[in-house]
Amino acid sequence: MRNVLAQVSQYALRHNLQQVRKMAPGSKIIAMVKANAYGHGLSKVAKTIQDADALGVASLEEALRIRQAGVQSDIVLMEGIFREEELADVKHHHLTMVVHHWFQIQALQSYAEKNDFRFRIWIKINTGMNRLGFQAQEFDEAYATLSKLSHVEIIGFMTHFAEADEREKDSTRKQADYFQSIIAGKPGQRCLANSAAILAWPQTHADWVRPGLMLYGASPFVGVTGKELNLLPAMTLRSEIIAIRELALGERVGYGGTWENPRPISKIGIIAIGYGDGYPWHAKNGTPVLVNGQRVMTTGRVSMDMLAVDLSSLKEVKVGDPVTLWGDTLPIEEVAHHAGTIPYELFCRFTERVKVEIIS
Ligand SMILES: Cc1ncc(COP(=O)(O)O)c(C=O)c1O
Incomplete structure (x- = not known):
């Protein structure tokens, strides 16, 4: 038998999660397990680190695999739904979702309420990554529209950094300040930091952090290894x-x-x-x-x-x-x-x- 094997250490995964807790002691953790847990095996990794406060995935399919493995943790769909029909599964499996686009708001508006279920959502705001999220000038309207929906619970607000791995640059601080200025005065939790920001920009930790790479023991910084950051390669x-x-x-x-x-x-x-x-x-x-x-x-x-x-x-x-x-x-x-x-x-x-x- 041809024997090519990727061995994944639960000990290392747990150690790395612990390191995140140490580095961001005041923040809850969305442990990113998308893309088959960065190749480490979705169901088993999800089970191993299910005591993170939530698990982050890229699609409903990934979320369902975690549920099928018997994991009851909060799961966040980081890109939300791709089609309106997915809302039924979001509800059925008690998933949380990011809302980054008007079509998702429209889907929520047209979803017929049948009971007292409330969709739990994070509103994504674009502060410079220019990938997903509402622009500053559309945010107020998006927020107001969502706030009016009685079957929607806004947990809070998210943004994503483009250059948090570049410690000498000013753009992460600027993105964070811009984010705070856009959401100023709105009630809700804040979530900004990926691994690089957890490690390099403590002022961005806020209510929640979203580590991916560092959970697997690798470094987001060029020329630095995971071990040098007190992480264990999983x-x-x-x-x-x-x-x-x-x-x-x-x-x-x-x-x-x-x-x-x-x-x-x-x-x-x-x-x-x-x-x-x-x-x-x-x-x-x-x-x-x-x-x-x-x-x-x-x-x-x-x-x-x-x-x-x-x-x-x-x-x-x-x-x-x-x-x-x-x-x-x-x-x-x-x-x-x-x-x-x-x-x-x-x-x-x-x-x-x-x-x-x-x-x-
Ligand atoms: C929105 C979002 N948050 C967090 C992460 C985790 O990033 P990292 O693996 O650099 O910690 C990713 C990963 O691509 C992401 O897309």
Whole structure:
């Protein structure tokens, strides 16, 4: 059996949630579990961290998977409904939703009230991300319209930062000030901060925070690892050596022969993982990999099912030896850097071939 395994540590997930609580002690937490819990496995992660104050997802489908797993926590649909018909499920499964657009307000207006159920909503405000949310000039009308609906309960207001990971820039503070000025005088709770803001902008913590990446133990800042932020990497991606070969001087490896052996002889190991599993094709020659816990480097292009590493520095190595692609002892931030991407994307790339296993 081909053994590509993403092992997810419950201990690390709980530790990271605890770190959020320490860093934002006065705030409630919407733990972001969208996109299959950033690739870590939605149902199991949701169960592990269900004592967060709420769980954040991108769609009704994700919310229903959590409910089917038996998790009763508050679930927030971060983009709200996509179609009016979804309101029936929102009600049935007691979901909370973001309202970011007039069509969602219209859907709520036309929803026939049949009992005393109240839709719990967060109003999203655009303060500079220019993705979702009401503009400052439409906010008052949106708020007034929603306030009049007796089957709607406005929990509060949300906005999202565009550059919270850039500590030296002023834009996060400006977005936060703008947000406060737009909602001034309106009763309701405030929710602004993602992981980067939780870590770098304590003044934005407010009533609720919305951590994603840091729950999984990775860092939102370039050049900083999760461990340096007192987080524990939740995922270790594992595979094994499936072939070893010796190359003479000048022999090349893989498609396009982009790595050429510079020594009289080199030992090359072939690992069972490739872009068909979600390992990034863009990982350059020299991307770090651990074989038997020791650091080696990739050689040549990543294939669909395999990649090659230079094992010449290892004395004893054989087929079947364990490989770590990222995790506890090899920061995903480093691999992302070599692949010209971000940890978020690496987490979310897995294909169905990768077995995700949760361990205590
Ligand atoms: C609206 C919103 N809030 C919070 C988050 C969590 O962000 P992070 O993973 O950087 O903590 C995201 C993630 O993309 C998001 O879209």
